[in-house]
Amino acid sequence: MSREAFISIEGIARRFHGATAAEPQVVFEDVHFSLDRGEFVCLIGHSGCGKTTILNILAGLDQADAGAVLVDGREISGPSLDRAVIFQSHALMPWMSVVGNIAFAVKSRWPDWARDKVAAHCQKYIDLVGLTGAEHKKPAQLSGGMKQRVGIARALAIQPKMLLMDEPFSALDALTRGVLQDEVLKICAATGQTVFMITHDVDEAILLADRIVLMTNGPRAKVAEIVVNTLPRDRSRHDIHKHPHYYRIRNHIVDFLVMRSRRFEEEIADGGYDPRRPPLVKPGLGEAAATGTTPGRAKPDLRIHG
Amino acid sequence: MPSNLKIRAALLSALLLVAFLALWQFATMPSAGTGAAVDPEYAKLVGAAAAAGQKTPFPAPLEVGAKIWAHIADPFYVRGTNDQGIGIQLGYSMARVAVGYLLAALVAIPIGFLIGMSPLVYRALDPFIQILKPISPLAWMPLALYTIKDSALSSIFVIFICSIWPMLINTAFGVASVRREWLNVARTLEVGGVRTALLVILPAAAPTIMTGMRISIGIAWLVIVAAEMLVGGTGIGYFVWNEWNNLSISNILTAILAIGLVGMLLDQVLARLTRFVSYQE
Numbered sequence: 001m002s003r004e005a006f007i008s009i010e011g012i013a014r015r016f017h018g019a020t021a022a023e024p025q026v027v028f029e030d031v032h033f034s035l036d037r038g039e040f041v042c043l044i045g046h047s048g049c050g051k052t053t054i055l056n057i058l059a060g061l062d063q064a065d066a067g068a069v070l071v072d073g074r075e076i077s078g079p080s081l082d083r084a085v086i087f088q089s090h091a092l093m094p095w096m097s098v099v100g101n102i103a104f105a106v107k108s109r110w111p112d113w114a115r116d117k118v119a120a121h122c123q124k125y126i127d128l129v130g131l132t133g134a135e136h137k138k139p140a141q142l143s144g145g146m147k148q149r150v151g152i153a154r155a156l157a158i159q160p161k162m163l164l165m166d167e168p169f170s171a172l173d174a175l176t177r178g179v180l181q182d183e184v185l186k187i188c189a190a191t192g193q194t195v196f197m198i199t200h201d202v203d204e205a206i207l208l209a210d211r212i213v214l215m216t217n218g219p220r221a222k223v224a225e226i227v228v229n230t231l232p233r234d235r236s237r238h239d240i241h242k243h244p245h246y247y248r249i250r251n252h253i254v255d256f257l258v259m260r261s262r263r264f265e266e267e268i269a270d271g272g273y274d275p276r277r278p279p280l281v282k283p284g285l286g287e288a289a290a291t292g293t294t295p296g297r298a299k300p301d302l303r304i305h306g
Numbered sequence: 307m308p309s310n311l312k313i314r315a316a317l318l319s320a321l322l323l324v325a326f327l328a329l330w331q332f333a334t335m336p337s338a339g340t341g342a343a344v345d346p347e348y349a350k351l352v353g354a355a356a357a358a359g360q361k362t363p364f365p366a367p368l369e370v371g372a373k374i375w376a377h378i379a380d381p382f383y384v385r386g387t388n389d390q391g392i393g394i395q396l397g398y399s400m401a402r403v404a405v406g407y408l409l410a411a412l413v414a415i416p417i418g419f420l421i422g423m424s425p426l427v428y429r430a431l432d433p434f435i436q437i438l439k440p441i442s443p444l445a446w447m448p449l450a451l452y453t454i455k456d457s458a459l460s461s462i463f464v465i466f467i468c469s470i471w472p473m474l475i476n477t478a479f480g481v482a483s484v485r486r487e488w489l490n491v492a493r494t495l496e497v498g499g500v501r502t503a504l505l506v507i508l509p510a511a512a513p514t515i516m517t518g519m520r521i522s523i524g525i526a527w528l529v530i531v532a533a534e535m536l537v538g539g540t541g542i543g544y545f546v547w548n549e550w551n552n553l554s555i556s557n558i559l560t561a562i563l564a565i566g567l568v569g570m571l572l573d574q575v576l577a578r579l580t581r582f583v584s585y586q587e
Contacts, residue, residue, distance in 0.1 A: 061490050079493045091487035095509045095585040104505065108495040140586035158495070 005034035006194060007058070007162065011067035011276070014053050027053065028221040029066065030275040033213050035162070038192040042205035044253065045215030046261060051198045055166050058196060059085045071161070081109050084155035086165040090147040092139040092154075098126065099135040102154050109158040125153040128187065145176035152180075156187065165197040169204065178237055181207055185235065202253045206246065207235055213278075214256050216264040223278040224264050227253060230284035245284030252283035327367045334366045365556045373556035374563065387539075388548060392564055395545040399534060400568065402458070402541065403526045406465025410522065414470045415515065418477025419503070422511070428478065435474065443468035443529045447536055457537035464533045469522035476518025480511030512583035520576040527569045542568075 013029035028050040035041050045051050056062035058069055060079035068075045071082070092101050102122040107113070113121070126135055129149040139147055148168060155163055169177040185208060188195055199205050205212045212227040230245050240246055260267060273279075365373075381393025421428045443464045450460035484507050492502045534543025542561055549557035 059490075059494055061493060079496060081494075081496050083494070085490070085494045087487055087490070089487060091485075091491050093488060093491070093506065093509070094587045095512075105495050108497050108501075138586070
């Protein structure tokens, strides 16, 4: 990469050592990719490829068995208030109210703040995620979507440098998911937040992401390629499917998930694949740009270097 | 309808009580004397009932009721060291339970926290706990009397040792099973160890800890009666034993009822407190 990336994942790996002295089991290895400031990157892959582990390593909750994660050029060594996590299961403290959960985060970030300052700051983010009026409810009294809104407000309230989302909407019904996706889109556009999100919803990734990282199946999962989302950034859930790029990108990703994610080893058997520089593809631009000279499947030598 | 159910349940309870009292009354009715062939001199010596081959008659419900009423009317009298009101005796027992139990909580909850948070400490202490836990608290009594050399303190020690285990084990379990994601939230927010312990782990484990405390108070109240029977002097256990020596079955029954009521009260207080700290996920 020519310019310095904001966040750079460099060759991280996760290995499990079995009871015997045999070869360790490799979940993923040699994973390289990066995020620029203000960029929204989604990671897609099947269960078991280590997506959540990668996110936890980025969050500092887990440690890679090899490689490193650099933020602003410095290697991270643990969790940080600069990297807020939105958990799949919302992870709200059930004994705290909505405002209590958010205030817990705010007081952790700014321990010297006076009580009213904390309250005003919390209220701002409660209003932002549309929970005005539910401040003093306990999580058990909220619907799934509302709980996740609290999780989002808690993460945003500490004004992190980046947001990490672990399948934040996967436990929600389709309607709620759509509404929350719109809100996240709106909030990220307004704040220019850097976001790394794990999902297995292809449409969600196309709606939200600037780039979509595709991972092969585990064990020995790796970053197969990175799809550049060529759709204009002011997307909306209602007419995104009318854009000519939409189905090309969608088909490319679905093809990958259904077929290529399993047989990627065979695909790269003839060489040319460099895990340090996973191919950057733009299937949205059409057949010609996506597949070039080789008909059919995109080959590593067709990558467009970013 | 729930209110209807409540009324019906109360009616049934009342009915069962009446039936029980009636049965009791019936069973204790004096049998027609057959004591024709009793030597009057022998009767004078051992008492009429014994001479007739009868035991001290089991008191009828009304007799016990009158006794209970007498105790309620004057619960705090003191007529010498061996004759004190049932309220005073219960007070002694409750004070001993309170001291032993609170000391146990002071020791068990911090150690339980440590065990729950550190697998190393858990493994290191587990064999001791497993061996010490099943020991009847009364088995400690001679040792306590020998080392402490004070019967009142010894009974407090017995309460301490019997109430420590449920609190210790429940605290450790509650702390160890705090949801990983809550701890992860605290970690990503860079919350320090003490703040995490007080604001995340303690409230998360509080319902489990309180359950342990509720079990402990129940056991402590069971054990204090036996302990006081052994060490004597004061307390409701001593009262029961003293009345056995006096062969006053009415007083024993009164004490049994009082022990039950106080036990229920203690349990209810802890149940309230448990509800206060419990949360719905």
